[in-house]
Every structure is written in structure tokens, then in C-alpha cells.
Amino acid sequence: MKALLDWLDQRTGYRRIVRYSLYENIPGGARWRYVWGSTLVFTLTIQFITGLFLWMAYSPSSQTAWESVYFIQHEMTGGWLLRGIHHFTASVMNVLLVLHLMQVVIDGAYRAPREFNFWFGIGLLLLVLALSLTGYLLPWDQKGYWATKVATNIAAIVPVVGPTMQKLIIGGSDYGHHTLTRFFALHAGVLPATVILLLVWHIFLFRRHGITAKDPKRKPDEYFWPDQVLKDAVACLAVMATILFLVLRPWLFNTGEDVGAELAAPADPSETYSAARPEWYFLFLFEFLKFFPGGYEVWGAVVIPGFIMGVIFLMPIIGRWHLGHVFNVGLSVSLLVGVALLTYLAMTQDERDPAYQIAVQEAKRNAARVRELAQAPTGIPPAGAVNLLRDDPKTQGPKLFSKHCASCHRYAGHDGTGNKLKEEQTASDLKGFGGREWLTGLLDATRIASLQYYGGTKFKDGRMARFVVRDVAKYAPEEKEKLRKVILALSAEADLKSQRAAEERDIPAINQGRKLMASEEMRCTECHRFHDQGEDPTGPELTGYGSRDWLIEFISDPGHERFYGKRNDRMPAFGKDRLDAHAIGLLADWLRNDWYEAPASGTAARQASLLNQNAKREIRNPKPETNSTPQ
Amino acid sequence: MVGPVERMEEPERPQESARRDFVKKAGSIVISGLAGAIPTCAALTVFLDPLQRKGQRRDFVHVASLDSLPSDGTPRQFSVIADRTDAWNKSPRVPIGAVYLRKTEANQVIALNVVCPHAGCFVEYSSAQKAFSCPCHNSRFALDGTIADRKSPSPRALDALEVEIRNQSEIWVKFQNFIAGHAQKIPVS
Numbered sequence: 019m020k021a022l023l024d025w026l027d028q029r030t031g032y033r034r035i036v037r038y039s040l041y042e043n044i045p046g047g048a049r050w051r052y053v054w055g056s057t058l059v060f061t062l063t064i065q066f067i068t069g070l071f072l073w074m075a076y077s078p079s080s081q082t083a084w085e086s087v088y089f090i091q092h093e094m095t096g097g098w099l100l101r102g103i104h105h106f107t108a109s110v111m112n113v114l115l116v117l118h119l120m121q122v123v124i125d126g127a128y129r130a131p132r133e134f135n136f137w138f139g140i141g142l143l144l145l146v147l148a149l150s151l152t153g154y155l156l157p158w159d160q161k162g163y164w165a166t167k168v169a170t171n172i173a174a175i176v177p178v179v180g181p182t183m184q185k186l187i188i189g190g191s192d193y194g195h196h197t198l199t200r201f202f203a204l205h206a207g208v209l210p211a212t213v214i215l216l217l218v219w220h221i222f223l224f225r226r227h228g229i230t231a232k233d234p235k236r237k238p239d240e241y242f243w244p245d246q247v248l249k250d251a252v253a254c255l256a257v258m259a260t261i262l263f264l265v266l267r268p269w270l271f272n273t274g275e276d277v278g279a280e281l282a283a284p285a286d287p288s289e290t291y292s293a294a295r296p297e298w299y300f301l302f303l304f305e306f307l308k309f310f311p312g313g314y315e316v317w318g319a320v321v322i323p324g325f326i327m328g329v330i331f332l333m334p335i336i337g338r339w340h341l342g343h344v345f346n347v348g349l350s351v352s353l354l355v356g357v358a359l360l361t362y363l364a365m366t367q368d369e370r371d372p373a374y375q376i377a378v379q380e381a382k383r384n385a386a387r388v389r390e391l392a393q394a395p396t397g398i399p400p401a402g403a404v405n406l407l408r409d410d411p412k413t414q415g416p417k418l419f420s421k422h423c424a425s426c427h428r429y430a431g432h433d434g435t436g437n438k439l440k441e442e443q444t445a446s447d448l449k450g451f452g453g454r455e456w457l458t459g460l461l462d463a464t465r466i467a468s469l470q471y472y473g474g475t476k477f478k479d480g481r482m483a484r485f486v487v488r489d490v491a492k493y494a495p496e497e498k499e500k501l502r503k504v505i506l507a508l509s510a511e512a513d514l515k516s517q518r519a520a521e522e523r524d525i526p527a528i529n530q531g532r533k534l535m536a537s538e539e540m541r542c543t544e545c546h547r548f549h550d551q552g553e554d555p556t557g558p559e560l561t562g563y564g565s566r567d568w569l570i571e572f573i574s575d576p577g578h579e580r581f582y583g584k585r586n587d588r589m590p591a592f593g594k595d596r597l598d599a600h601a602i603g604l605l606a607d608w609l610r611n612d613w614y615e616a617p618a619s620g621t622a623a624r625q626a627s628l629l630n631q632n633a634k635r636e637i638r639n640p641k642p643e644t645n646s647t648p649q
Numbered sequence: 650m651v652g653p654v655e656r657m658e659e660p661e662r663p664q665e666s667a668r669r670d671f672v673k674k675a676g677s678i679v680i681s682g683l684a685g686a687i688p689t690c691a692a693l694t695v696f697l698d699p700l701q702r703k704g705q706r707r708d709f710v711h712v713a714s715l716d717s718l719p720s721d722g723t724p725r726q727f728s729v730i731a732d733r734t735d736a737w738n739k740s741p742r743v744p745i746g747a748v749y750l751r752k753t754e755a756n757q758v759i760a761l762n763v764v765c766p767h768a769g770c771f772v773e774y775s776s777a778q779k780a781f782s783c784p785c786h787n788s789r790f791a792l793d794g795t796i797a798d799r800k801s802p803s804p805r806a807l808d809a810l811e812v813e814i815r816n817q818s819e820i821w822v823k824f825q826n827f828i829a830g831h832a833q834k835i836p837v838s
Contacts, residue, residue, distance in 0.1 A: 064688045071692035082737075088735040096694030104690050244673040251681035258684040397739030466777060 040243035042225060047234030048147025048245035051132050054118040055224070056250035057257050061111040062217070064261070065149075068104040071447045073206055076156070078198040081402035083158035088392055088403065092282050102265035102278030108150050110261055112299045115143050116354070121331065123350045124327050126343055127230035133334035135223040139366040140331060145213050147299075152205035154297055158198065160381065163285035164294030165191065166201075168304070172319045193287070214327040283384040290310065292377035296367070302360035305367075326353065387413055390616045403600065409600075415608020418601055423448070426474070444474035445589070451609050452564020453510035456518075463491035476587045481545060482557060489541075500534055504542070512564030535560070545579075558582060569606035570599075696791045704838050705734055708811055709821040713729075713750055716818065718758065722792065724751035724764065729824045748810060748822055749774065749781070751792065760810040760822045761788055761794045767803040781807060804832045 027033045039566045044052070075094060077086040090097035119139065122128055128136035155166040174184040189196025235344045240246070268275040283289075296304050303323070310318035329336075329349065336342040368374045384407060391406040392398050399405060407413045417426075419434030426445035432438050450456040457466045466486045472478045493501060510521050521528060533540045536551045543552035548560040558581040562568040571578070574593025577586040592602060607613060652729050721739040728744040747763045749772075761781075765772045770785035780797050781790040789797040794807035826837040 063685070067688050067692050070694055074696065085737040090695070094695050094698040096698070100688075100691040100695045103691055107688075141780070244670060244677045247677040248680070250671045251677045251684065255680050255684040258687050262687065392737070397734070397786055398737045400738050400740050403737075524812065 019649065030451070040241070041228075042242035044229055044240050044242060045231040045241040046248050048235030048242075049232065050249055050253070051121065051232060052229060052246060053253035054114060055122060056254050057216055058111065058114050058118060059217070059221075061107050061114060062105045062213065062253040063110070064258075065104065068107070069206060069210075071100060072104055075209075076202075078117060078156065078202040079195045080158060080193075080198060080285070081400075082154060083198050084281075085392075085398050085403050086125060086155040087159075088389070088398075092277075092393070093309055098276070098278040099265065103261055105279030106261050106264040108153065109256060109264070109299065111146060112150065114257070119143065120350060120354070122230075123346055124230060125230055126337060128334040129337055130334070132223070132227050132230070135220060135227065136334050138220040138223065140327075141216050142213060142220060144327075145209055145216065149205060149209050149213070150297060152201045152209065152298065155201050156198070156205060157281055158285045159282035160285055160289070160291040160384075161280065161282040161294065163287075164195070164291045165296045168294070168296070169300075172307075172315070175316045177316065206465060220331065233325060239636075251299060282381055282387065283388045283407055284402065286404050286408070289407075291381065292374065293381040295364075297357050298361065298365075301364040302357045305360040305364035307476050349640075378495055384413060391614060393616065394614050395413075396614075403597075409604070409608035410613060411604045412613040414601070414604045415613075418597070418605050419448075419608070422597065423605075426588065434501055442474070443469050446471050446475075448609055452569075453517060454509045457509055461486055461490060461501060461505065461522055463487045485541070502538065503527050503531035504534050505531070507535055508563055510559060511560065511568075512610065513566075514564070514610055531576050556583070556585065564610070566603075566606050566610060566612070569609060570602050573597075573602050573605060650743075656697050669679060707731065709822050711815075711819055712760070712822045713820045714818050715752075715758070715814065715820060716822075718750055718752045720752055722754065723750055723776065724749040724761070724792065726750075726774070731824070746826065747771075747826055748824070749807075750820060750822075753793075758812050758814065758820055759793065760812045760820075762808040762810055762826065763825075764808070764826060764829070765803060766805045766808060766827065766829055766831075767795065773808065805829060805834065808834055 043520050065639055072090065075086060075090045075097070077083060087101070092098070121258055122136065122139065151166070151169060153163045170184055174180045174186060185191065187200065189200045201321045204533060214537060221647055263270070265278050267273070267277075269277045282291075295301065303319075306322075307315060307318045333346045337346050386405050387410065388403060391410060392403055416429075416434040416436075419435070423429075424433035424439065426443065428439075428443045428447045428449075430449040431447065460471055463486050465471060466483050467473055467478050472483050473482070477483060490501065506521075507528050508531070509517065510531075534540050535548050538544075541559065542548055543555075545555060545557040546552050547555040552560075558572070559568075572581050575591040576582050576589045577584070577591060582589075593599075597605070656709045656791050656792055683722055710729055710731050712729055715723075718725060726747055726749055729746045729748060730742050731745045733740045733745050733785075733806055749761045749763060751759055751761075756831050759806060763772055763790055764770070765783040765785065767783065767788050772783050772788075772790065773783045774781050778789075779792060781792075781794075782788070783803070786802045788803035790801075790803070790807045791797045796803060796806055808827045810825060813821045813823075815821050828835045
């Protein structure tokens with residue numbers, strides 16, 4: 019064994035290297051206060067390991083970045099843990115950097131001959147901040163997208179070169195594929211390589227000049243190995259435990275959030291995201307910018323931070339004089355207090371801002387919803403996940419309703435998104451439209467003229483309302499039973515997903531109801547068209563009433579003679595330059611409660627239905643290839 | 650200044666502190682190993698994730714109609730169209746591979762996967778030689794897929810696939826890839 023090691027040593031000189039790194043003299047013995055540098059090297063190592071393996075599953079393009087991160091987070095075994103560690107280590111690293119820097123300044127460790135080591139340290143600090151910034155965008159979710167847009171727009175504030183610089187950073191005029199490829203190359207290539215270079219030099223200089231021993235020396239000198247290494251190892255384990263705690267916090271305290279790092283909905287430039295905030299360690303800059311009025315942002319974003327960085331850079335020079343050192347310590351402490359104050363201010367402002375809180379809730383809802391849709395049997399289309407929410411009635415319906423319908427209509431008393439409006443409604447409440455419950459209310463003499471139905475419209479005194487109030491009100495029990503069947507039949511026209519099971523049970527009653535509707539007895543066809551019955555109708559057609567097609571056509575043009583014709587009361591033809599077919603379809607689906615819901619029984623059922631669907635679809639249409647050319 | 654570079658030998662220590670030293674050394678190694686193991690294990694778990702994933706199970710796929718095959722037994726190449734799941738993407742009805750279909754003398758249809766069992770290249774059909782040949786390492790296969798010459802590098806014949814004729818004229822193939830380089834047909838899972 020010894021002969022083999024000798025042979026190795028003669029050729030590689032490894033013993034010298036090992037001894038050089040292990041037997042560093044520590045004047046006054048190993049101490050806990052010397053551990054910070056080592057914990058930083060440790061966190062950096064965590065980032066290299068976790069980053070490298072995240073890289074193996076990450077795909078930087080605007081159609082695959084979110085999707086691949088989603089796959090890491092929610093599909094790959096241990097992915098949430100890996101990503102969680104990488105994410106929270108970044109946070110912890112920023113804290114450790116500040117601690118390290120504060121200690122160096124307070125101990126005066128920047129003094130000659132260690133100026134360069136201090137400058138390398140500042141360089142490393144800036145590089146780690148740049149790593150945090152570039153990494154925040156990579157998941158390409160709403161949060162990272164909008165927060166990073168703020169950062170790159172600040173770059174454009176810089177006089178003269180700003181716009182050019184911004185274009186180079188984001189790889190074009192607008193965010194896209196090349197923004198991601200560039201940010202990723204910076205995040206995983208350029209910046210880490212520079213970090214390694216500076217760090218090696220930083221440690222080399224540290225060894226060259228030796229540790230800045232803290233007086234008084236309490237013990238005799240010791241060596242780095244194993245005395246200081248033991249303390250460093252314990253500190254690193256504590257750091258690791260903190261990181262794990264942060265990753266698992268939602269699970270430990272049952273907060274209801276996902277464990278690990280957050281993943282918001284996919285980036286969508288057409289979708290507002292008022293919950294956009296930078297990562298917490300950049301919040302102070304974000305808050306600082308608020309103090310500068312338009313035209314002066316460059317002071318808050320570039321000039322003042324640049325000046326402060328300049329002063330920090332000059333600390334080794336300033337610190338040559340006794341008062342200079344006092345100044346340095348004072349400046350560092352006041353900067354730290356300032357940063358803490360600004361961060362606190364930013365956080366409390368958000369906490370007290372109801373609009374921001376609503377935005378955060380919506381962001382969480384969207385994130386959960388898009389995850390549900392991505393796990394649906396249809397999965398993520400090749401064009402990317404951003405369309406999942408754009409095409410989702412459950413997400414888009416409330417927004418469309420509040421924007422286009424809620425000025426007159428209501429939905430369960432609110433505007434669709436849950437806001438109660440102060441103005442009184444002037445058209446019907448559409449929650450459950452076409453359903454049995456809704457129709458029963460419409461044909462109820464006590465309710466038809468209420469605000470829930472016709473109360474706010476001119477139909478309040480119309481023929482339908484009069485018919486219900488005068489005639490239906492006096493119905494004998496057997497007529498009431500007939501009315502019940504008519505309601506079942508009319509509601510069946512809508513073919514609502516929520517009533518399908520009930521309708522299968524009630525087939526006989528529905529068939530009777532259909533006949534009653536077509537007969538003269540119930541008088542429906544006096545004013546309405548129902549299949550081939552009802553000539554010269556004046557009210558809306560009842561064939562397919564409340565079905566998807568009926569609703570789409572009604573919303574598109576309620577004044578069409580199939581519906582209200584000239585009697586239409588105020589409702590605009592939304593199909594004419596107001597909403598496109600896609601939006602009207604979403605609105606119709608939403609009003610009909612028709613959207614994808616994840617099966618309650620979880621993963622197993624989902625996978626079973628997936629297999630089924632694939633099996634059903636895997637057929638048809640062969641494409642004969644013509645390129646089977648003879649040689 | 651006496652730098653650490655000059656100190657080449659491991660420093661000598663009194664006996665009792667040597668024992669304490671050993672505890673410190675062991676402690677350092679165990680504790681730092683534990684700290685480093687956590688991110689490393691998370692990383693390796695994700696790295697090994699593909700091993701837990703099964704390939705898609707495939708059912709019979711409609712590939713062509715009987716009329717499209719020449720009755721003289723010449724093979725023709727067809728794409729196999731099916732739903733494909735690629736990590737996070739689900740693509741409905743895309744080409745997932747190709748087969749050679751051929752009418753035999755007995756008026757039956759055989760299907761051969763176009764992939765060479767040697768190293769996975771796309772095998773070509775030569776009508777002049779009435780045989781399949783691989784452009785990569787010159788494996789040659791007869792019309793029925795069997796190895797055509799003894800020097801062929803391929804360890805087995807072209808992979809025959811199950812065929813069903815449905816509704817008199819539809820050719821359905823159970824598409825499947827097999828691991829290259831083995832003498833036996835081992836399905837890729």
C-alpha cells in the first residue's frame with residue numbers, strides 16, 4: 019500500500035497538496051467565528067451539485083422551460099426536493115454572504131495586505147446576486163417573468179448604453195426563447211465559471227496571508243485539520259438543516275402550500291400579474307425605487323447603488339486610518355439597517371394591500387389549476403402549457419363575466435370573480451342558467467319578477483312574466499306536476515354535465531315533458547319555437563335551450579329573430595366586434611359549468627383513464643410513405 | 650512569515666491528544682459527509698427517475714389497407730401513427746416509428762420493424778437485390794426478415810410484429826421496439 023502511494027506521490031505530488039490544504043496554522047486555535055467562509059463554500063457546492071442535476075431535466079425555451087420545471091417539480095421522483103434545496107440554498111447563501119462580509123469589515127480583515135482578497139469577495143457577492151437574478155427567470159412562470167422584466171427594464175434606464183445593453187441581455191427586443199438561452203448560459207455557464215475562478219483566487223490569497231486572528235488568543239495555535247474542520251462541518255450541517263427546514267416548512271406546519279420552491283402559472287405576456295415581486299433579498303431595491311419620481315429612477319436604480327458599491331469597494335483604502343475603519347463599520351451597519359428597514363417596509367405594505375393579497379390568491383389558484391390541467395389525460399400540448407389556462411373556462415369564465423356581463427347580470431350575487439358590486443343588478447342572475455333549479459325559479463310566480471330573474475329588465479311586465487304570475491300561480495296540483503316535467507324536459511335541452519346522471523334516471527318524465535311542451539296544453543309554443551312546433555315565435559327558441567351552441571349563438575346576437583328579435587332588452591350582440599368566438603365559447607362553457615375537473619380518487623384513477631384514452635385514440639388513417647425507394 | 654507551504658510533515662502530537670484527534674477527525678468526516686449526502690441523494694434520486702418509468706404500452710394500430718400492398722410480395726414502408734408521450738408533452742397522432750409491410754405468397758401480411766437489430770439504424774429495401782440492407786454496418790436481411798448472409802453483423806433477424814387483419818381490409822400492427830444487439834427479442838420497456 020505504502021509503495022503504491024509513494025509511486026502516486028512521486029508522479030502527482032498529492033501529499034504536498036493534501037498537507038498544504040489540511041495543515042494551515044490557526045493562531046489562537048480553531049474558533050466558531052471562522053466558519054462562515056467554509057459554509058459559503060459548502061452552499062456553493064450544494065448549488066453546483068443540485069444545479070448540475072436540475073440542468074439534466076431543464077429545457078430552456080419559452081415553450082418548454084415552465085413545462086420541464088413542472089415535470090421536475092411534480093412528476094419526477096425527488097424533483098421537488100432537489101429544486102427546493104437549490105431554491106432555498108440561494109436564499110441562505112445571500113444571508114451567509116452578508117454575515118461573512120460584516121465579519122470581515124468589523125474585524126478589519128480587509129487591511130493590507132488583504133485588499134485584493136476583499137475585492138475578490140465583493141466580486142463574488144455581486145456574482146452570487148447575478149446568479150440569483152438569472153435563476154429567478156428560468157422556470158418561466160408568471161412570478162419570475164414579471165419580476166425579471168422589472169430588473170431588465172431597469173437596465174434600460176442606464177444613460178446612453180442602457181437600451182443596447184438591455185437588448186443584449188434579453189437577446190432581442192422582447193422576452194422569448196433567446197432570453198432563456200442567454201439567461202441559462204449566464205446562470206449555468208458564465209457566472210459559475212467566474213465564481214470558481216474568483217473563489218480559487220480568494221482562497222489562495224486567504225491561505226497566502228493567513229487567517230485574520232481575533233485577539234486575544236485564548237488557546238495555543240491549532241491546525242485547520244481536524245480542529246477547525248470539525249467546527250466547519252458542524253456549521254455546514256446546521257446550514258443544511260436550515261435549508262431542509264425551509265424546503266419542508268409547508269409540510270411541517272401544514273400550511274397548505276406545496277413543499278419546496280413555488281412554481282406559479284406559466285409566463286403569459288397577455289395576463290396581468292399584480293403579485294409580481296422580486297425574491298425577498300432584492301425587495302429593498304424594489305422598495306428603494308418607489309422613492310424616485312418619474313425621470314429620476316436612474317438615481318435610485320443605478321447612481322446611488324453604484325456609489326454605495328464604490329464606497330464599499332474602497333473600504334480597504336479608507337480603513338487605513340483609525341477613523342476610516344470606524345467609518346467603514348458605521349457605514350456597513352447603517353446599510354444593513356437601511357436594507358432591513360426597506361425590506362420590512364415593502365413586506366408590510368404588501369401585507370396591508372388588499373389588492374396585492376387578492377392578486378396573490380389568484381396567482382395561487384392559477385398555479386394549482388394549471389397543475390391540474392397539466393395532469394389531465396390530455397396533458398401539455400406541444401405548443402406549451404400557457405394555453406392550458408387560456409383555454410380553461412374555469413379560469414377565464416369569471417374574468418370574462420366580470421368584464422363583459424356583470425354591468426347588468428350577476429353570478430350567485432357577485433360579478434363572477436367573487437366581488438359583490440354596489441350597483442343593483444339590472445338583468446338576471448345566471449348562476450345555474452338552464453338548470454332545473456334555475457328554471458324552477460323562472461317559472462315561479464313569486465320569483466320571476468324579482469331582480470334574480472326579470473326584475474331589472476323590461477320583461478318584468480312582459481308576456482312571459484304575466485303568464486307566470488296570472489296563470490301558473492293558479493295551477494292545480496296535477497298541472498304543477500306537468501310543469502315539473504316541462505322543467506325537466508326544457509332543462510334536458512341544455513345537456514348539462516352536472517345533470518347527466520339525474521337525467522338518465524328521469525328519461526320517462528323528460529319524454530312526457532317534451533310532449534307536453536309541444537302540445538297546446540302548456541302553451542309554450544304559443545310564443546316559443548320548440549323543435550318543429552311553434553309558428554311565428556316571439557320569444558326565444560327553446561330547442562336546445564341552454565346548450566353550448568344555443569348559448570354561443572344567443573350571446574353572439576340576442577337580437578336575432580331566433581331569440582328576442584326586436585324585443586331584445588339592452589343586451590349587446592357580443593359576436594359583433596366585442597368578443598371573439600373563443601371567448602364566447604369559454605363564457606358559454608363556464609355558465610354551463612363545463613370544464614375539466616381532476617378525478618377525486620387521485621393518481622391511480624387518472625393513469626387508468628389515461629391508458630384508456632390512448633387505447634381508444636390509437637387508430638385510423640394510415641399514411642402510406644412514398645419514400646420507400648428502390649435502390 | 651512561516652507559511653503553511655513550508656510545513657511539509659504532519660505535525661507530531663503528544664499521545665493523549667492523538668486520541669482526541671482521532672475523534673475529531675472521525676467526527677469531521679461523518680458530519681461533513683452527512684451534510685453533503687443530503688443534496689447528493691436528492692440529485693441522484695432525480696437522476697435515476699427514468700429507471701422507474703415504463704415505456705408506453707402499445708396496442709394494435711391501424712397502419713394501412715390491404716389494397717395498398719403490391720400482390721407480388723414487394724415490401725412497402727409505412728409510418729406508424731399513434732399518441733406519443735414525451736416527458737411533459739402529450740402529442741396526439743404523431744409518427745412513432747415505421748414498418749415494412751409485405752404480402753406473402755400465402756396471401757398473408759407480415760410486418761417488420763424498420764430498425765436494424767444490430768445497432769438501431771433504419772434498414773432500407775433494395776428492389777434490385779430483393780433484400781433489406783442496413784446502411785450502417787451492411788447487415789443484410791431476406792424478404793421475410795431473416796439474416797441473409799453469414800457475415801451479417803446483426804445478431805438476429807428483423808423484428809417481426811404481430812399483425813391483424815380487421816374488417817377484411819385493414820392492416821393493424823402491434824408496434825413495438827426491441828433492444829438492439831441481443832440475439833433474443835427483448836421488448837424496450
